[in-house]
Amino acid sequence: MNHFLTKQRAILKVCLISLIERKKMYGLQYLKELKETFKPYGYVPKHSEIYKALHELTAEGIIYRIKKRRCPDREGFQEIIIYQFTEDGLEKGRVYKQMVRSDLERSLGIIRKVLKDNY
Amino acid sequence: MNHFLTKQRAILKVCLISLIERKKMYGLQYLKELKETFKPYGYVPKHSEIYKALHELTAEGIIYRIKKRRCPDREGFQEIIIYQFTEDGLEKGRVYKQMVRSDLERSLGIIRKVLKDNY
DNA sequence: AAATGAACACCCTGTTCATTG
DNA sequence: CAATGAACAGGGTGTTCATTT
Secondary structure (H helix, E strand, C coil), rough: CCCCCHHHHHHHHHHHHHHHHHHHCEEHHHHHHHHHHHHCCEEEEHHHHHHHHHHHHHHHEEEEEEECCCEECCCCCEEEEEEEECCHHHHHHHHHHHHHHHHHHHHHHHHHHHHHHCC | CCCCCCCCCHHHHHHHHHHHHHHCHHHHHHHHHHHHHHHHHCCCCCHHHHHHHHHHHHHCCCHHHHHHHEEEEEEEEEEEEEEEECCCHHHHHHHHHHHHHHHHHHHHHHHHHHHHHHH
């Protein structure tokens, strides 16, 4: 409550939680999905941010890492890291999302206010 | 078009342009107004940001500075700086505001998208 | 080349300090 | 103490580099 608009990191974490709820993927796949999601808005998330967000969610005990080797395609055995909810991760994730939600609505309020007052 | 949500600085500059359109004031008065404006949203602008925004608008030739001494109240002769539009400042200001406007709408789109997709 | 991660640098913003009246 | 401003510090984000397969 002591800052301006919602931070990118928080938004990415919310998006990642939702994505993990739906399908287990690995880092760069999430990146690709999110790039598609935000392409219409001229926002292109970077791979380092995705990783940092995933690492934070891991450190917070919401998800955990599973190392795997990709099915032996033509491309060889690439090591990837799949993310899964911990025991109470789903619940913790919901709580986190709710926190960010109110911050998003606050941000929405700020932007609407600016648009209303200045245009 | 290569970033995330609209930056604080840009929003403050837009607000300041609008305020200068209405009434000539000095830095800390703008600060006080803007604190009031955004109080309901838990956002408290800082004095240094206001000054930086005013300095940028000055450097961009949108406004210029007039040094004055405040009417001799009980408090003595405080030196203040009033801001005024330059010759083409009003027009330039409008152009700047329009630029930020589209960025604000882009940001609005991002936040709405996140709220829609994740909740 | 794909995937992960760390290191580094840059930019934005907040806190603090300085000066003047 | 009010007003302005600069200097400095911290945090968030992007770019680059390193490692592995």
